[in-house]
Each structure stands twice: as structure tokens, then as C-alpha cells.
Amino acid sequence: MLKKLAIGALALMFLAPTLGLVSIGLVMNTAALAACTVSGSGVSVRNVPDSLQVTTADGYTFTLNKRQLTHAATIITVGSKIEGVNRDALKISLMAALTESTLRMLANTGTYPESGDYPNDGNGSDNDSLGLFQMRPQSGWGTVAELMDPEYQVAAFFGRPTGPNYPSPRGLLDIPGWESMGLGEVAQAVEVSAYPERYDNYAPVAEEILVTLTTGGASASATTPAGSLSNASNTSSKVVFPLPEGTWVQSDDFGPRIDPISGEQTTHHGLDFAAPDGTPILAAVDGVVTVAEFSDNWGGLIVIEHQLDNETVATAYAHMWQTGIHVTAGEPVVAGQHIGDVGSSGYSTGAHLHFEVRPGGTNGTAIDPAAWLNDHEAANLPEATTGPSNCEAGGTR
Template sequence: MGRDGVLVALMAALTESHLRMLANPGAYPDSTTYPHDGTGQDHDSLGLFQMRPAAGWGTVAQLMDPTYQVAAFLGGPTGPNHGSPRGLLDIPDWQQLPKGAAAQAVEVSAFPDRYAQHEPVARAILERLTTSPGPGTPDGGSGTPVSSRVVFPLPAGTWTRASRFGTRTHPVTGVRTLHAGVDYAAPAGTPMLALADGVVSYAGPDPRAGNLLVIDHTLTGSDGPQRMASAYAHLSDGSTTVAEGDVVTAGSQVAQVGSTGQSTGPHLHLQIHPGGFDAAPVDPEPWLATHSPTALDGSAVLPATGTCPTGATS
């Protein structure tokens, strides 16, 4: 395949599933019995490339295997579908096509223009995976991926706001102090998603935050690229799937909601630090509204202003 083929595959998987193995309990309840990173609801689509059993891509058991999905997407003489449906190697002169068009030729999506927008992130991931870091450059010298896409860090419909940003009496310590983020109550095990493309700068324990994850981002804007960090606290034990130095993409699952540290119940505590984690935090909700957060299906997810529902806080 070469790097071009791997790049096309990454672009397709980023677009279709944000590089996650998705089960589909609505169409195939048994798909949830296989290892998976989350669930989707697009017709009867499954897995990394959202392949459909009804379209002949394979059985549920086959499509819930990431190795099989990659082999099916690549196709060719050794592919499992023998050219029907067509994999990338079954597309005549695919190397001459724009990368997004090559991905579309396999996926046959109703939204063919989506794939090209993921090429910069796919290139950053490929570079990260195939470049040996140099001394003092944990990211191989490529820097944090520059991105303009921001998503809400929890799936739509899974959460309620439990505590806003600002000074308050801490529910565990009883001390009045700054609540440096916003708490979103959600069931334990709810997928926690990366807010934007970035590089993990910390993944580990914290006395108050329990299991803490910090991601560095560089976001484009009217004033040019701006550095910022997002922090996610009280994550479930053993649910963090990334380590320091890992490149992540917007909307990819990196952990699960938990109740570790100083917490009264399962929830995500989200902090936003323009300028980096060493800089002062700001209220996440106005920041998110400015940057147009979306759910993975593209719908807006921030609620209208109003009274705060009760729920777990930290």
C-alpha cells in the first residue's frame, strides 16, 4: 500500500468512526458482545469504516474485528471480498486520485467531501507512528496538530450539567474556593471524548482530580494558531486509553466517566486553559459556545442557559 494507502485508510476511519470500533446495538444487538470503543446508529453500519453487512462487507462477527475491517477496506487480490464490494486496491489508478476521492471511492458516502478535511490529522498520526522522536522533542518535532474542529467531550444525550464554573463551597472539603471547570453528570463508563485534535501532555493520578487527563491543542482562529489545553478529571480507573505524547483526534474516545478523587458521583469535570495548562482556567461553556462544539453527529449539544440540574460534582 505504501504511505499513501495507509493515509487514505486513516482518513476514511477518522471520518467514519473517529478511529473507533463502533458496535450498533439498534441494528445488531449482538455486536455489543464483541470488543468495541463505543456505539453508532448509522443504518446497519459497524466498526472503523462503518461497513454494512447488508452491503456484503462481511458478517457481524467479521466486521467487529478491526483486522478484518482493514483488510476489507484495502481489498485487492488478498482481500476478503475479492473486489465486491471494492476495496482501495480494487479502484483503478487510485494512486492518481486526491486522497479524499480515493476514500470516497471505497466508502461511497452520501457526503463525499468529508474525507479531505481529515487529511492533516491523518498525516500527523502517520508521522507520529513512523518517526522516531529526537532528543527533547517528545512529539518527533512535528508539534501539536493544528485544528479548527471542536467537539463536546461527551456524547449527546448522555449528560446533565451539575455544577458551573466559579466560586463555590466544595461538596467534599466544605471549603469555599474556585471551581475551575464545569461538571457534567453522566453514568459511569460513558465514553469521554477528546475535545479537539492534540497531544496528551499528562495522563495519571491527581490528589483531587483522581484520574486526570490533559491534552494540549493548537486551534486556528482569526488571530492565527492559538495554544490551549483541555483537562478531564475523575476518570474511571483503567479506562484511559492514551499515554503522554500520544496524538489524539477530536471526538476520539480517550477514557470513560468515573468518580475518582474528590467526587460525589460519576461525572466529567472539564477545564479549559487558553495558553496552556499552566495558564489560568476560563469558564468552559462560553469558550465552547464560541468554538461551536458539536456532537459526533454534527448537532449542537450545549444547552440553553437556565437553572443547573442537580448531580454529581467535584
């Protein structure tokens, strides 16, 4: 649960390594949940659509796929059978799983190689965390085998004397007075995250999931999403800004500049946006992740390839902490999806996002991201100038 910050070494050149595809396994039979009804809290799962478009409290929209919604149905189904779990508790659990894993069952082969042998939706790298709620064996939540079982994780999250981890770590029902606490506050009390403010951002998403899965019918946005994960390779024209509104300031331009660390004349191949450490980084367009790794050069690096206006283009996002990468190579993503967190690793002077746009794909030659974002109505930024610029806040070469 607790985020551990790792500081990368300085480097002089940008490398663009690629990763092999991460195998993804289905955790459950989605058809079996399509008409599942449960009792206990009065909440019943009646429908699992193929996709659902949702919007966070800070106004960003993304699409959950069938697999993610199936995990949500598991949380509702298992939780509804536990005495003391009401609708608010279910909503809190969805908020927690959305924040911790984006409703994905994550292995962690870097710490536990055997975790990759269990059905999973990709590979995480946050300390020794596993699964939907990113629970840690070393913190006493359970064994690797137990935590790679989504139903076990749900039972552990809710806790109580009959729960698998009682009396410690505490589940939701083990927290005195949780009913009178804020929803995000309860999620934080269970998760003990380094970023407690994030859970409330997913409250409207959790509510939309509950309504959709328990009323027997998806919303209009669920049946006609702007971008579905199952269709991520199709041409898309939707472009969103890679950071939430109001969280950033532009700290360096694209083009010639004086390097803020070496003091030498160099060329900056992207834009830098200074933002608080841990600010969510958002996928700019529907696409497929081609790079998701931590290196000495650019710290945490994500590259996504998109089919945009019938052409291939890649976007790159750099300088995340190792624990701030939330996607894996080969994973489809949608515009606005939370893919990582702002950090300051690698060749960096402070917390910021270095953002690049590369026509042609992952290894294409970078162009001015400001012009590209403006052309696609995702921003109103000053475009590159011919003169040098200087980094006044968090930045990198």
C-alpha cells in the same frame, strides 16, 4: 478484559503533573500492506490510506491514522485466511478492536514491564490486558510475547480448534450460534467486557474500514480528513462537545460556589457534567496529550494541548477510573476521539466529567468552559455567574 474500578482518595487541591513521552513503535511495515490481497472469506485488503475519517453510531467523528488502519488490515488479512470467518466476523473483530484499543497495539508496562520491549503504539493500564483486543495473560489468552504479536491476537480472537487458545478462552468461532446473534453481542461474548453496550457504537466505523480497505479506494472523508493524527499539531478550528449527546446533565458551574463536600466557599475551575459511569469522553479538539495519569487528587486525568485559532490552549478531563484512561502522554489525538471513560475517582461525589479549558497550555489559568464551547459552536450552555453554585449530581472541586 474485565474492567476493575479503583477508587481514588480525596484531596484538597488540583495538581497538574506532566508525564514523559511514551515511546511508540511501529508494529508492521505499512508499505507491505498497501496492496495486500488475501483469500478465505472472499474479502481482500487492497489499500491502506494515510488516514480515514469515521463516525460512530452516536454521531461522533474522529480520524484513524495509517498505523491504526494497518492494524485493521492485519485483522482482515489474518482473519480472511481462517476457515469459517466471513465478512460479519471480520466486522465484529474490527468493532472489538476499536472499542478495546482504538486499533492500537498497547503494551502494559505497569503489570508486565517487558511488554514495552515489543513494538507498540503506547502503554495501556487495564489490569493485565495487552494489545489490540486487550487480551489478558492471566485469563489464558497467551504469554506476553505472544500477545504482543498482532497476528497471534487476531488468531486468538477468532479461535476454533486450530486456534492458539482453544478451547478456552473462547474465540468468535467457538461461540455456538454466533451467526444468529447481534454483532455487538458476539463481540461481548469474546471480550467479556464490563461495558457490553459499547461494541455496537463502532459498527459503522468497522463498516467504513472494511469498505475502504477492501475496495481499493478511500472515501472522500478519508482523503480529506478534518484532522489527521499525523498533522495534529497544525492549527485547527473544529471543537466538539466532550461527551456524547444525550448522555449528560450539567451538575456544576465554573466560578464561585459552595464546595459540595467541605461546605466551604471555593472557586470551581471547570464545568461538571454528570453522566453514567463508563460514558465515553471525547477529545474536544485535535491536539497532543500532555498528561494521562491516575492520582489521588483528580483520579484519572487527561490534559491535551491544542493549536486553536493560532493560539495554544489545553483542555483537561478529570475523575476517570484508572482503567478508563485510553490515551498516553505524547500521543496525538483528533477532535471526537474516544480518549477515556466517565468515572468517579479522586475528589468526587458521583460519576461525572470535570472539564477545564486553559489558554496558554497545560499549566495555563482556567477560563469558563461554557463560554469557550459556545464561542466555538460546540454547545449552548449557560455561562458562569457571579453567585455561588451547588453540585446537585456528580461533581468535584
